[in-house]
Amino acid sequence: MVEYTPTEMMTVSAARALKNDDVCFVGIGMPSAACNLARLTHAPEITLIYESGTIGTKPDVLPLSIGDGELCETAVNTVAVPEMFRYWLQGGKISVGFLGAAQLDKYGNINTTVIGDYDNPKVRLPGGGGAPEIATSCGEVFLVMKQSKRGFVNKIDFVTSLGHGKGGEDRASYGVDTKGPSRLITDLCIMEPHPVGKQFIVTSIHPGVTREEIIENTGWDVEFADEVAETAIPSEEELKVLRALHERTAKAHGDQQ
Amino acid sequence: MVARFMSLKEAVASCVKDGDTISMEGFTHLIPHAAGHEIIRQGIKDLTLIRMTPDMIYDQLIGAGCAKKLVFSWGGNPGVGSLHRLRDAYEKGWPTKLEIEEHSHAAMANAYDAGAAGLPCAVFKGYRGAELPRVNPNIKFIECPFTGESLAAVPAIRPDVTVVHAQKANKKGDILFEGIVGVQKEAVLAAKKSIITVEEIVDDFGDVSPNAVMLPNWAVTAIVEIPGGAHPSYAQGYYSRDNAFYKAWDPIARDREAFQAWLEEHVIKGGPEDFAAKRDANKG
Numbered sequence: 001m002v003e004y005t006p007t008e009m010m011t012v013s014a015a016r017a018l019k020n021d022d023v024c025f026v027g028i029g030m031p032s033a034a035c036n037l038a039r040l041t042h043a044p045e046i047t048l049i050y051e052s053g054t055i056g057t058k059p060d061v062l063p064l065s066i067g068d069g070e071l072c073e074t075a076v077n078t079v080a081v082p083e084m085f086r087y088w089l090q091g092g093k094i095s096v097g098f099l100g101a102a103q104l105d106k107y108g109n110i111n112t113t114v115i116g117d118y119d120n121p122k123v124r125l126p127g128g129g130g131a132p133e134i135a136t137s138c139g140e141v142f143l144v145m146k147q148s149k150r151g152f153v154n155k156i157d158f159v160t161s162l163g164h165g166k167g168g169e170d171r172a173s174y175g176v177d178t179k180g181p182s183r184l185i186t187d188l189c190i191m192e193p194h195p196v197g198k199q200f201i202v203t204s205i206h207p208g209v210t211r212e213e214i215i216e217n218t219g220w221d222v223e224f225a226d227e228v229a230e231t232a233i234p235s236e237e238e239l240k241v242l243r244a245l246h247e248r249t250a251k252a253h254g255d256q257q
Numbered sequence: 258m259v260a261r262f263m264s265l266k267e268a269v270a271s272c273v274k275d276g277d278t279i280s281m282e283g284f285t286h287l288i289p290h291a292a293g294h295e296i297i298r299q300g301i302k303d304l305t306l307i308r309m310t311p312d313m314i315y316d317q318l319i320g321a322g323c324a325k326k327l328v329f330s331w332g333g334n335p336g337v338g339s340l341h342r343l344r345d346a347y348e349k350g351w352p353t354k355l356e357i358e359e360h361s362h363a364a365m366a367n368a369y370d371a372g373a374a375g376l377p378c379a380v381f382k383g384y385r386g387a388e389l390p391r392v393n394p395n396i397k398f399i400e401c402p403f404t405g406e407s408l409a410a411v412p413a414i415r416p417d418v419t420v421v422h423a424q425k426a427n428k429k430g431d432i433l434f435e436g437i438v439g440v441q442k443e444a445v446l447a448a449k450k451s452i453i454t455v456e457e458i459v460d461d462f463g464d465v466s467p468n469a470v471m472l473p474n475w476a477v478t479a480i481v482e483i484p485g486g487a488h489p490s491y492a493q494g495y496y497s498r499d500n501a502f503y504k505a506w507d508p509i510a511r512d513r514e515a516f517q518a519w520l521e522e523h524v525i526k527g528g529p530e531d532f533a534a535k536r537d538a539n540k541g
Binding site: 069080133 | 284285286309310329330331332333335336337339344347348359361362363366367369370381382383384385386387388389392406407436437438439440442443470491493497498500501503504
């Protein structure tokens with residue numbers, strides 16, 4: 001029996017969402033592990049792009065910052081940041097944006113700006129960075145985030161980046177013609193937007209997780225698809241590659257063992 | 258006017274004054290930390306600091322009381338957590354109150370590009386469905402006169418001074434950047450004056466690509482040679498990012514007294530010559 005943590009299950013499921021021919025804009029944080037796991041397993045030819053301007057990067061360790069030197073040294077090309085945002089992102093050359101969030105609603109709208117009021121925040125978060133335009137200019141958006149009532153809320157405190165807005169066709173009303181969030185991968189399950197209403201519905205549950213656990217860790221009323229799949233457990237190969245990646249990363253960043 | 262080689266002290270004293278709008282760029286790479294320390298040592302106040310990712314360099318300037326306003330698009334210590342001096346100034350007014358103007362990366366990259374291009378504003382497909390336009394009056398929407406499409410507009414960035422770090426200057430004062438080049442070229446060309454700190458001054462650049470990112474000597478104001486001047490950021494080909502120090506910064510910056518003790522020992526009592534040893538410790 002293969003043993004793994006919920007976080008490993010999440011990262012592996014997120015990696016599986018990516019295809020070999022994807023061109024993926026990698027958000028800071030959890031997406032980076034998933035994108036590089038995909039590259040090191042089933043999607044060796046995937047093009048990973050970081051907002052520092054590195055195109056087609058193949059880092060051996062996960063970058064601590066999105067501009068670490070290894071991203072440039074292993075990239076096909078490194079361009080200036082205005083070119084990255086203007087030609088490559090805004091120009092529509094990127095198929096998938098992979099993002100994390102601090103707060104998320106059921107339509108995949110993202111908050112990474114503030115908890116509480118903007119002018120008098122309870123918690124001031126780092127802000128949008130590249131996400132507001134990644135969310136609207138990439139062909140589609142995958143989201144990865146640990147599930148909790150605090151993070152998965154009915155109403156986010158600030159809309160940093162657009163998902164499906166108020167649901168239905170609302171996203172298009174902002175002049176956005178890209179698909180938006182098409183998959184949300186958590187440590188408990190996988191959700192996909194309802195084809196009409198665009199609210200997230202649970203389509204696959206990770207092994208050993210109950211529907212009650214998902215409901216308890218979600219701030220909105222959870223909907224389940226008519227047929228809910230069971231996510232395949234991580235393979236020995238996926239776990240081996242992921243753990244080796246984390247081990248190399250910790251060593252490279254000077255973590256105390 | 259052709260760039261002049263000078264000491265860091267002279268460069269900062271002649272280019273930066275109280276109340277200036279200043280941009281110190283470098284996207285993770287080539288962040289001009291030594292120059293940041295000199296601005297703190299010279300006690301320059303009331304600066305409007307512009308930078309996409311304020312990072313540790315602005316955490317230090319803000320904590321030292323140099324800033325009255327910050328224009329930024331992502332304010333964290335990447336992979337580590339918050340910028341505690343930034344938050345303390347913004348949330349509690351310590352050591353002075355800090356006003357913020359917040360954008361997205363795309364907006365700031367476009368605004369630097371517009372500044373370099375001599376345009377009054379940048380126009381781009383941005384902020385669609387996002388809430389920042391509600392809280393930042395410097396984000397507006399205009400209609401394309403040809404298609405009617407709604408487009409975001411932000412003012413061009415036109416700093417009084419831009420400070421950046423590069424790998425090399427040649428003897429004539431031309432500047433060479435390599436690796437992740439961020440918005441440095443745009444930030445320099447958008448500014449009235451510029452200070453370029455470099456790892457080394459060489460006779461010539463040798464066999465460099467004709468498409469390399471260069472600034473000719475007449476496009477920059479002051480050049481200062483400071484080996485290791487980007488530490489704990491990095492200079493590709495010279496030394497690596499000191500990720501361990503970025504992590505060590507968190508407890509230093511979290512506490513006002515720990516920060517002040519660090520500032521006194523490493524900045525006030527320090528100088529640009531201290532950076533060479535930091536470079537040597539992060540080679541390879």
